[in-house]
Amino acid sequence: MDTATLAAIKPLIEARKSLAGGLLPLLHDIQDALGCVPPEAVPLIAAGLNLSRAEVHGVVSYYHHFRQTPPGRHVLRLCRAEACQALGADGLIAHAQARLGCGWHETTADGAVSLEPVFCLGQCAVGPNLLVDDDELHARVTAAGFDGLLKSLREPA
Numbered sequence: 001m002d003t004a005t006l007a008a009i010k011p012l013i014e015a016r017k018s019l020a021g022g023l024l025p026l027l028h029d030i031q032d033a034l035g036c037v038p039p040e041a042v043p044l045i046a047a048g049l050n051l052s053r054a055e056v057h058g059v060v061s062y063y064h065h066f067r068q069t070p071p072g073r074h075v076l077r078l079c080r081a082e083a084c085q086a087l088g089a090d091g092l093i094a095h096a097q098a099r100l101g102c103g104w105h106e107t108t109a110d111g112a113v114s115l116e117p118v119f120c121l122g123q124c125a126v127g128p129n130l131l132v133d134d135d136e137l138h139a140r141v142t143a144a145g146f147d148g149l150l151k152s153l154r155e156p157a
């Protein structure tokens with residue numbers, strides 16, 4: 001682990017180590033700070049919270065929310081809930097995964113996009129829906145619309 005990562009993690013552990021049930025809040029803190037919970041952090045977390053490495057690793061790997069590698073430059077969240085399914089989400093998801101060459105919780109080979117499922121974005125009447133980087137909602141997304149969006153995400157800023 002590089003010194004900058006270590007320096008970022010140590011105070012976060014310090015802040016949570018005496019909190020009962022502090023593991024989940026600490027994992028959120030670390031992911032917020034670093035974009036992921038690196039496997040090298042597990043021994044430090046375990047020592048800081050007086051847990052076994054297996055316990056910490058088990059929690060990190062159980063919750064898909066926690067990444068063990070940094071996310072892509074953009075995170076696409078495709079809605080998998082019922083209303084979007086009724087409006088064609090399954091076909092869009094299959095198209096997206098084929099275009100991206102990756103599945104859920106994975107990142108494209110070029111590091112441009114990570115793909116995550118989401119269960120309802122509150123826009124059920126205008127599905128299928130997806131969210132880009134937690135703040136850009138796209139409604140009635142078609143395969144062609146997805147391709148256009150992907151192209152724009154892959155273009156240099």
Ligand code: FES
Binds near residue numbers: 080082083122124127
């Ligand atoms: S079901 Fe997709 S936005 Fe609600």
